[in-house]
Amino acid sequence: MMPSISRRLALSTAVLVAAFAPAVASAADVNIYTSRQPELIQPLLDAFTEESGLTTATIFIDKGLEERIAAEGANSPADLIMTVDIGRLDAAKQAGVVQPVEDETLEKNIPEAYRDSEKEWFGLTARGRVVYASKERVDADALTYEELADPKWKGRLCTRSGQHQYNIALIAAYIAHNGEEAAREWVTGLRDNLARRPEGGDRDQAKAIFAGECDVALGNTYYVGKMATNEKEPEQKEWADAIKVIMPTFENGLTHVNISGVALAKNAPNRDNAVKLMEFLSGDEAQKIYAELNYEYPLEPGIEASELVKSFGDLKPDTLPLDEIAKFRTKASEMVDEVGYDNGPQS
Incomplete structure (x- = not known):
């Protein structure tokens, strides 16, 4: 510094x-x-x-x-x-x-x-919308956003509310890339893979991984840096140390950024x-x-970027303009409610 x-x-x-x-x-x-x-x-x-x-x-x-x-x-x-x-x-x-x-x-x-x-x-x-993954329980070092809806992650995913602005932006980007029908299937798959009802913030998802409540979560990159260097609440360092950052991608091989x-x-x-x-x-x-x-x-x-952030790996930002993504925010929000995402996992 x-x-x-x-x-x-x-x-x-x-x-x-x-x-x-x-x-x-x-x-x-x-x-x-x-x-x-x-x-x-x-x-x-x-x-x-x-x-x-x-x-x-x-x-x-x-x-x-x-x-x-x-x-x-x-x-x-x-x-x-x-x-x-x-x-x-x-x-x-x-x-x-x-x-x-x-x-x-x-x-x-x-x-x-x-x-x-x-x-x-x-x-x-910019901040990447990435995957927090358990160092102990997740072998993968690469994932696509689409893969998070695969049943192999059933009962292993944690997120904050689907209606939170960070998740709405990600869903809007998915709509922009893949269309409404594919996005609805994806959000439904995410819902069914949840380990619990969505709650808390991004740091809480890392805490849940540390506690063994789930194995993967969606979160922003900068929270990992904030947790890893938190002297006021040193327990957050343990949460950060329990996870690795995976840069998920769309089909174009690029990661959503906000x-x-x-x-x-x-x-x-x-x-x-x-x-x-x-x-x-x-x-x-x-x-x-x-x-x-x-x-x-x-x-x-x-x-x-800082050396700590560089340690997360190479971020390759999606090239889709953010004002294009913004056009699908309303539809993304409606989709979250339509599938009952915030009600938690359904059989």
């Missing part, structure tokens, strides 16, 4: 404003509404302030982010939206609370597949400052911080 990064992390304190947003508008040069935990992005914001002299303020909004900005209307103090998952970025776009950005730096730093075709959102980092991203708020009062922050987040220093502290894959070409 670079000395400057560790120093900023040690000095970093989250700027979390829980009251009304207008109180923030006069306090900072860039106001950020985010569904990301503030401690994950504060080191990046500290680095931006150190480089630019511009201050930032963050409001954490886990649910209803788009609704809040829409309700605030033209008086909203929001300059930027920072969130995770193509679903949330697309939801902000569909809600009409963001605006397009024409910017050469963003287009140079962020590959086309990870930004909106109408320039209303931009990816910043993103964290940023969008310019529709009525941003500090537009120019906000665009400067967008540019910074897509650039070298911020991308390295993302890689080393959050265990995410940088999107800027030439910036490498």
